[in-house]
Amino acid sequence: MSYSKPEFKQKYKNFINGEFVAPLGGQYFDNTSPIDNSLIAKYPRSQKEDVELALDAANAAKEAWGNTSATERATLLNKVADIIEANLEEFAVVETCDNGKPIRETLNADIPLCVDHWRYFAACIRSEEGSATELDKNTLSMNIKEPLGVVGQIIPWNFPLLMLSWKLPPALVTGNCVVLKPAEQTPSSATLLMEKIADVFPPGVINIIHGFGPEAGKPLASSSKVDKVAFTGETTTGQLIMQYASKNLNPVTMELGGKSPNIFFNSVMDADDEYLDKAIEGAVLFAFNQGEVCTCPSRILVQEDIYDAFLERVIKRTKAIVQDNPYDDKTMVGAQASNDQYEKIQSYFKIGIDEGAKVLTGGSAKKLEGNLANGFYIQPTLLEGHNKMRVFQEEIFGPVACVTKFKDEAEAIEIANDTLYGLGAGVWTRDAHQLYQIPRAIKAGRVWVNCYHAYPAHAPFGGYKKSGFGRENHVMMLNYYRQTKNMLISYDKNKLGFF
Amino acid sequence: MERIAITEKAATVLEKLKTTHGELIFHQSGGCCDGSAPMLFAKDDMYLDESDILLGTLNGVNFYMNQDQFTYWKHTHLTVDITEGRGASFSLEIPLGLRFLIHSRLLTKEENKILNNL
Numbered sequence: 001m002s003y004s005k006p007e008f009k010q011k012y013k014n015f016i017n018g019e020f021v022a023p024l025g026g027q028y029f030d031n032t033s034p035i036d037n038s039l040i041a042k043y044p045r046s047q048k049e050d051v052e053l054a055l056d057a058a059n060a061a062k063e064a065w066g067n068t069s070a071t072e073r074a075t076l077l078n079k080v081a082d083i084i085e086a087n088l089e090e091f092a093v094v095e096t097c098d099n100g101k102p103i104r105e106t107l108n109a110d111i112p113l114c115v116d117h118w119r120y121f122a123a124c125i126r127s128e129e130g131s132a133t134e135l136d137k138n139t140l141s142m143n144i145k146e147p148l149g150v151v152g153q154i155i156p157w158n159f160p161l162l163m164l165s166w167k168l169p170p171a172l173v174t175g176n177c178v179v180l181k182p183a184e185q186t187p188s189s190a191t192l193l194m195e196k197i198a199d200v201f202p203p204g205v206i207n208i209i210h211g212f213g214p215e216a217g218k219p220l221a222s223s224s225k226v227d228k229v230a231f232t233g234e235t236t237t238g239q240l241i242m243q244y245a246s247k248n249l250n251p252v253t254m255e256l257g258g259k260s261p262n263i264f265f266n267s268v269m270d271a272d273d274e275y276l277d278k279a280i281e282g283a284v285l286f287a288f289n290q291g292e293v294c295t296c297p298s299r300i301l302v303q304e305d306i307y308d309a310f311l312e313r314v315i316k317r318t319k320a321i322v323q324d325n326p327y328d329d330k331t332m333v334g335a336q337a338s339n340d341q342y343e344k345i346q347s348y349f350k351i352g353i354d355e356g357a358k359v360l361t362g363g364s365a366k367k368l369e370g371n372l373a374n375g376f377y378i379q380p381t382l383l384e385g386h387n388k389m390r391v392f393q394e395e396i397f398g399p400v401a402c403v404t405k406f407k408d409e410a411e412a413i414e415i416a417n418d419t420l421y422g423l424g425a426g427v428w429t430r431d432a433h434q435l436y437q438i439p440r441a442i443k444a445g446r447v448w449v450n451c452y453h454a455y456p457a458h459a460p461f462g463g464y465k466k467s468g469f470g471r472e473n474h475v476m477m478l479n480y481y482r483q484t485k486n487m488l489i490s491y492d493k494n495k496l497g498f499f
Numbered sequence: 500m501e502r503i504a505i506t507e508k509a510a511t512v513l514e515k516l517k518t519t520h521g522e523l524i525f526h527q528s529g530g531c532c533d534g535s536a537p538m539l540f541a542k543d544d545m546y547l548d549e550s551d552i553l554l555g556t557l558n559g560v561n562f563y564m565n566q567d568q569f570t571y572w573k574h575t576h577l578t579v580d581i582t583e584g585r586g587a588s589f590s591l592e593i594p595l596g597l598r599f600l601i602h603s604r605l606l607t608k609e610e611n612k613i614l615n616n617l
Contacts, residue, residue: 156531156587212594213593233532235528236588237533256530257529293531294531340583340585341584347600394534394571395529395534397531397532420567466529466567
């Protein structure tokens, strides 16, 4: 089945205080589809004054919203989930158009996961309780969770609606108001969502501001009118946002990417069965979402005694990837999200080869026919080399995996941890001891064991090292959006006796 | 002998941004999304210290990289170029619909000897 480019309005607005509002300066930017580089629509090129308007709306709404009951907030989150679910196909086509990812991913992964994340956090807030401790027979320590107030959120373009659905629900359900800036490459699905849920929340609770990082993102991240900033992106911007937050003594959470190892021990080839088939797919998952995933398994580490045999299967499977029109549900790999990403990936091919990496398959852009010839397509690529090469150390953010071999467990762990980052990792083995010991030795926040690229709600996700901090997708995220109010209560009628 | 260079096209954009924003610096980013690309900021926007290595100066604009990252990059020569695009970061060229990017090559034996003491 094949879909086609959806209809868009000519121009969209920001969503502030429950209404769609034109940018005060009257400026807009052209948003294009990476599928064929065609125009989607114009979106607001917001400036500091637009951000201020949104922050004022959020601040005006925070007291009333912070005092709503958990029941009410959870009910509204569930409503959003129902609305996304009822319009799943519409969201999927818009997301594919804006990001370039294949429709089968948006239909089966992105949008269904969005639904689940909204529901998960609605459930969390209803099932948790505060705590109270009797410190002695007359003294009670009681902990009440209170919202921070107003949260600024800046999200990336690789999973536009899903990143929004990771960020908004925990902030809202804990009683915060939010000003969120979608990435300028992918403003469409956030806007579509606000059109569908405009009346669900009280005005000012959710505000969406479009625009460029230096003009709209920076004023949001540095404003003294926010009480916390949550960011997903890269390290330099992460550092800047933390620096701005330090001026306001505000907390932050950061997810800054990685260079994730995917480790295959020799026991995966002990039998030619369903499990081996799953492991081969696990290696080829580097091409999922065109490699534009913070946890892209972009370093494939294979034990030396199975190296040749295993790689032969991985290369064969990689070559079988269908890369074509992203609107076609048979397409497995679509377009990179923008021209600069497309150029950057090709620049990495060059330095990779310069450093002596061998191209096992792929290694260049892919030219498709017709309108798609204007899109940004890169062939799924396997590079063979060693871990000190730059292609092994930097997030290429394309459908590119670097392959190397290891001798034993110690070397596997050494290579896996020889990176600045620590977001994800994969461990594949039939050995019961390795299943536990290897993941424990890897310095990363998420280790997939005999699986990869699963992102269910209810499993915490976040980084070690330069991959950031904070744990999303889990009940523990609630406390990153809350203060703890400790009430220390004395039931003793007698004075201390000091004065 | 330099570790970094800039293409003529990128230098033209850099000059234009200098007239609008004043003194500038580049900082090479790592990590996901728009990472692995150089970011251009107003000179005093980013807090820098001895952990930021100065790789060189391009048209009067200092180019920095964090020392951890430099460990993995120091054997390569970098050229700042510019392309059409939309990076979602705070880099100053983004509103122009342009994005700086890096082209790399290995340092020659002679360059390695002088620049890295190898």
